[in-house]
Amino acid sequence: MTFDEAVLALRAAGCVYAEDEATAIWETYDEPSLRAGAVTDRSSGRPLEQVVGWAQFGPVRVALAPGVFVPRRRAEALLEPAVALKPDARVVVDLGCGAGALAASLASLLPSAEVHGVDVDEAALQCARRTGGFHVHHGSWWSGLPTSLRGRVDLAVAYLPHVPTGNLSDIHHDFRAHEPDLSVDGGPDGLDPLRAVLADADSWLAPRGAFVTLLARQQVPPGFEVVAEDGDDVVVVHRRARS
Ligand SMILES: C[S@@+](CC[C@H](N)C(=O)[O-])C[C@H]1O[C@@H](n2cnc3c(N)ncnc32)[C@H](O)[C@@H]1O
Structure with missing residues (x-):
């Protein structure tokens, strides 16, 4: 050919x-x-990134494989506000790191930080290990991280599953057919993963730590500060409550 x-x-x-x-x-x-x-x-119909085995995201080339969530360029919008918020971060975590798009990018943009990524999808974690540049852990949200990080996380980022279950059919059919539900399905209102992450956030974040994520504009819960906007996407921050 x-x-x-x-x-x-x-x-x-x-x-x-x-x-x-x-x-x-x-x-x-x-x-x-x-x-x-x-x-x-x-x-x-397989997404190009799964066919070629890589995706460009921010400053890094992310390793990919069939069946693994394809990093979305829209999530690059998280990087600049996250770095601007915590340029001196020593401990950074990516919750639901997938193949490592955000974690590897932040490791590159914050070279003095110790970066950890966690996910429940072993196929994605195999890609994350090939992407490299950060510590990779298997487990659910915060509970998958080493306990030594509890109370020490300066910056947590996440591009969470946040599509309401009833809207999953809106996802482009190539992606819908080749990515796990777990990577996109956010439950009835799309916010189940966010609630799960927030429930434990303050015990893992350092005293002045922050959690940064990307949501659809209409999903932003009370108590979040909006730090960037891109069309219908908003980058929001939750800061650890002062104690
Ligand atoms: C929207 S994808 C984002 C992946 C990656 N951060 C990126 O931007 O390419 C959401 C990720 O959350 C992971 N995930 C879902 N439930 C999880 C859980 N309970 N604990 C950890 N990760 C989870 C999925 O496996 C998936 O990799």
């Missing part, structure tokens, strides 16, 4: 950026059979 034939095949399959996608496949694979296989895989 030539490059031009790949572009035609991808375009026929409905890929809007067929040339860019063929370029990514050509850059990733040298073998003609692997290139043709990747074009077929992508044409069947």
Whole structure:
């Protein structure tokens, strides 16, 4: 298969950026059979990032595999406000780190920080270990982190599952068919994961620590400070209550 034939095949399959996608496949694979296989895989609807095994996110290249949540560029909006809020952070955690997009980016942007990521999805964690740059832990939200971090987290970030269960069908069908429900389903109002994280936040955050996340504008609960806005997305901060 030539490059031009790949572009035609991808375009026929409905890929809007067929040339860019063929370029990514050509850059990733040298073998003609692997290139043709990747074009077929992508044409069947698998997200490009899972086909090529990587996604560019902020300053890092994130390792990916079939079935693993694909980092969304919209979550890059979290990085700048998080770094601006805690430029001297010593301990940073990414709750629900997936393949490591936010954790690896923050490790790169805050080189003196000790960065930890935690997730329950072992397939995503295997990618996170390949992405590298931070400590990877298996477990549920805060409880998956080493207990030595309790009360010492200067900056916690999360791009949580926050799609209301009833709206899951709004997700683009390529992603919907190839990502676990666990990575997107936020329960009836989309806020179950946020409530679970907030329940323990103050016991893990350091005295002046902050938790930063991205939500849809209409989901922002009381008590959150809005620090950035991008269309319908808002970056919000919860600061540890003074004790
Ligand atoms: C929207 S994805 C974000 C992944 C990653 N932070 C990113 O931006 O690419 C949400 C992540 O939360 C993880 N997750 C869901 N429930 C969890 C739990 N109870 N504890 C830890 N992680 C969880 C999912 O496996 C998924 O990787």
